[in-house]
Amino acid sequence: xxxxxxxxxxxxxxxxxxxxxxxxxxxxxxxxxxxxxxxxxxxxxxxxxxxxxxxxxxxxxxxxxxxxxxxxxxxxxxxxxxxxxxxxxxxxxxxxxxxxxxxxxxxxx
Numbered sequence: 001x002x003x004x005x006x007x008x009x010x011x012x013x014x015x016x017x018x019x020x021x022x023x024x025x026x027x028x029x030x031x032x033x034x035x036x037x038x039x040x041x042x043x044x045x046x047x048x049x050x051x052x053x054x055x056x057x058x059x060x061x062x063x064x065x066x067x068x069x070x071x072x073x074x075x076x077x078x079x080x081x082x083x084x085x086x087x088x089x090x091x092x093x094x095x096x097x098x099x100x101x102x103x104x105x106x107x108x109x
Contacts, residue, residue, distance in 0.1 A: 050096060054089055 051072070058081050060066055061073065084092050084102055086109035094100075094107045102109070 050093070052089065052093060 051069075061069060064070075084095050086092075086102060088109040091102050091105065091107045091109045094105045095102050098105060
């Protein structure tokens with residue numbers, strides 16, 4: 001039966017007339033890459049990442065629908081929410097990064 005199928009495929013133009021190309025072994029390790037220099041504590045500046053999502057209510061984290069944010073919160077640092085008014089994104093970002101009250105930043109809402 002397999003001869004009949006091979007013959008039918010050959011007649012239909014589906015047969016590959018050449019031997020398959022030689023492929024590199026998938027178990028061959030990749031060449032070693034030079035390691036990136038590691039910053040020392042004397043020269044490395046601290047990094048702060050601010051995650052801001054417009055329209056994201058604080059209770060969304062408690063609903064169980066944000067597993068990635070929950071893992072980020074559990075593995076990193078988080079603080080209790082302290083509302084800031086006006087409720088506009090950029091003036092609030094400026095308040096977060098400077099520590100100044102919104103009425104003292106000079107950023108107009």
